[in-house]
Amino acid sequence: MNEPVRKPDGMDPDEDVCLCFHVSLRKIRTFLARENPAVASLISDCLGAGTGCRWCVPFLRHLHDQHARAQTPTLFVSPERYANARLGYQATAVRDEHVVRACMGAELPRENRTGSHPDAAPGGS
Numbered sequence: 872m873n874e875p876v877r878k879p880d881g882m883d884p885d886e887d888v889c890l891c892f893h894v895s896l897r898k899i900r901t902f903l904a905r906e907n908p909a910v911a912s913l914i915s916d917c918l919g920a921g922t923g924c925r926w927c928v929p930f931l932r933h934l935h936d937q938h939a940r941a942q943t944p945t946l947f948v949s950p951e952r953y954a955n956a957r958l959g960y961q962a963t964a965v966r967d968e969h970v971v972r973a974c975m976g977a978e979l980p981r982e983n984r985t986g987s988h989p990d991a992a993p994g995g996s
């Protein structure tokens with residue numbers, strides 16, 4: 872499959888960040904700009920985002936962090952990769968850290984992509 876690994880310009884605003892409740896990036900941006908929530912968990916007030924399977928919770932936190940730094944909140948991932956990674960999360964209860972980091976614009980270097988914890992030091996110790 873020739874699916875784009877990462878969207879260099881960020882997610883399309885009309886794509887859903889919270890797939891359970893179909894809360895788009897645009898809706899979350901609008902909520903952040905209007906409400907300026909003190910903590911990311913308050914994003915749940917935006918149509919219940921993050922209160923279903925919880926896949927999107929780290930991404931909501933990232934969007935909140937970007938907003939707090941006066942950056943335009945976005946995620947760097949194709950909708951296909953994002954949705955597929957959620958399916959994996961729902962099956963295993965483990966988030967693919969490669970996808971998580973890619974979404975946040977910090978994809979792992981290739982040598983860290985197989986069989987090691989993404990936070991492990993290079994060389995495995």
Ligand code: FES
Nearest residue numbers: 890891923924925
């Ligand atoms: S994708 Fe947001 S709670 Fe499931």
